Amino acid sequence: MAPRKLAAGNWKMNGTLAALDQIDQLVADQPAPGCDILICPPATLIQPMAARAQGRIAIGGQDCHASASGAHTGDIAAAQLRDAGASHVILGHSERRTDHGETDAEVQAKAVAAHAAGLIAVICLGETEAQRDAGQTLDVIASQLAGSVPEGASAANTVIAYEPVWAIGTGRTPTNDQIAEVHALIRDRLAARFADGADMALLYGGSVKPGNAAEIFAIAHVNGALVGGASLKAADFGPIVAALSAA
Template sequence: MNGTRSSVAVVEEVRRGLTPALTERIDLLICPPSTLIASCVAASYGSNIAIGGQNLHAKPSGAFTGSISAEMLADLGATYVIVGHSERRAYHHETDDGVHAKALAARRAGLCGIICVGETKDEREEGRTLDIVRAQLGIGVPKGATGADTVIAYEPVWAIGTGLTPTPSDIAEVHASLREMLERLVGPEAARIRILYGGSVKPANARELMAVENVDGALVGGASLVAEDFLGIAAAYA
């Protein structure tokens, strides 16, 4: 919940900062508040920057005052939507079943759903990390998910906005487990589904984190509010 109309300038700055190496090698996605989606779509038009939503309602329409549907997001020009972010789970009590329904809604409207999974500090200290993320994945991912309509994001809740990050070996373990779980759920298509890492990703650690096996990109939080930092993370792939 950051940004007003003046924040569209950040998207414009990111666009100006794109180099041929970045344009050719990576996909860039910005998920602003819903109030800014249309403006950001216009600001990114003609570039390789995609625009997505931060959340959605599972129903296409109805008496759900204040909510936004997948169809509404698509109508604004969004092509992605984040589903089940840890803050939605924590502060709005979203369940794995609810995340599943939202992922199906994203597919219904032709959006790619970014399904978030992750453990809390207590769950990690109890040694339950893999059990937690595999359970979230097992329920959240719709049957028949493909690389075109599904992305997975591992975001250890205790690392978000704290400056703390798991070790590369910790991340590798979780991502390998998620990949194996995806293979059980969708078979060979699992190889095409990207698994992102999110949790205090910044320019200083991006290259090390993005080099971890089965890490196919970053879900960037606070650093995305500053164009220079966002581009610095993207440069890990250049």
């Protein structure tokens, strides 16, 4: 089976209840999309957004704790995300790795917790500009992939997102050849490690916009996108979904 195409939006720390009308608009604009759609809003919006989406759009969290419960003030458990209506959770985003010092081992532990709660883990990988300039990109991605993805990962419970740190929110994107090189490495490593690794969805993220989406989706082993700022408005995200549906 071929990897499922997925257009995922990461709202990060943006959005209030007033933004829920964007979900209505997205559904209206894409009544029968040719790909899966996922929106990961702030935790405060998961339940009302899931109710609004009514299964037409998948809803996810932006992080979870590795523990099922306990004295972890301000954190959220995978089962709590699931209870609120989430089906996915983003893990290991570069902003979590940088701002909160998350290690590959911690990301892997969170992925195990997500799987145990019945969530699909969207595990993020990416190199910094300094690592790219030093020619270390493939080594960094291979190391993060090996350390962040647990043994229980499968095409049914795991999505991998490649997001070069230097391209997130900057308007800069790697060349098509650079994206292809990294995605080919990820696909090869997954296929060698997991029985269905060839079927795991691989997303590209980092300044994906309506103007460059179709070109990115034409690259081998790119099965979708993890979109930041351009996912906040249906008018911006809708054309990206349409481009993926047509790819």
